[in-house]
Amino acid sequence: MDVSTTQDSGKTAPETGYSAPPPPPMVNYFGVDFALRLLLFASSLSALLVMVTSKQTELIPTSLPPPFPVSVSRAAKFNHSPAFIYMVAALAVTCFYSIVTMLTSALVISNPLPSAKMLFNMILFDALMAGVMASATGATGGVAYIGLKGNSHVRWNKICNVYDKFCRHIGATAAVSLVASIILVVLVVLSSYSLYRRSR
């Protein structure tokens, strides 16, 4: 009788003191959660830095007669496209969000029974952030693809043959932010799996 009492109070309901152990074993997934949020922080910060350092200045030849200069210096920067500005904003918010939730996750990492309300809130905000990051990734990818291939139907010329470094940076940002979006979806699934394991 003594043995069962200590087992129970440790596992489910410390307030009643003598409840039976629950059917599925209680596992705290906040170790994995914390690791994923750390990865999310690393990916969003690196994508942000790669995006803001993408400025490239090139000499573009002009086809004008002699009084005009032979070539002009033109820069390509991320803030020339609204899609890239949205991406920088989304990455900055995700980076900040990952720090805050990493702290929250670290606080309950050793708690055997973290609050279900907290898991629900995490799903709510992770799902919102996943939507924001996925749409930013889509917008950046869509615009970057035009820059890479051009669009002959509407005579939008490709620019990646001139601004090679700029395009590499944009491409790397799109790839890493895709990873960040996937991490956010995995976090939603992980938190809901925690809730599922605790459901009746």
Add this chain to the structure above:
Amino acid sequence: MDVSTTQDSGKTAPETGYSAPPPPPMVNYFGVDFALRLLLFASSLSALLVMVTSKQTELIPTSLPPPFPVSVSRAAKFNHSPAFIYMVAALAVTCFYSIVTMLTSALVISNPLPSAKMLFNMILFDALMAGVMASATGATGGVAYIGLKGNSHVRWNKICNVYDKFCRHIGATAAVSLVASIILVVLVVLSSYSLYRRSR
């Protein structure tokens, strides 16, 4: 000792047959779930139809000397842009997905205690579809914005002054697919709220 036994079986294992009513009232949210999925079906189908009927043919004036024609007929279609093709694919998948999950939802609409595993699976797939729809919305929005405003830095001219009907269709698709993305995120939150209400 008797009291504690009934308490426990009421909380965790209804299959024993003599359980007390569970602490939080069991609410089945599948009515709302079904309505949202119906809305998702309507929005994805209408966005899909608006997108595929967006073809517009215009006479574009040429600035060539007399032997050449004064103007040429050029069409704008959704499949001229990879971003729009991705959107059509995403909308078709979402439309099909909404039908399947609507049926699943209808099957358990009168069940007082639907399976938690089903809720978890719904969160999993809804989160995936939300990511796909959000990225497609972002890609379409990013490309459509260039069509609307152009980009002077890279000399991509706006096309919406010529292809007005095409642009209206693309804009409507982007707006309705944004609604579809939001519905998918709300579905994730609704299912996880169901799980939360059932959690210990």
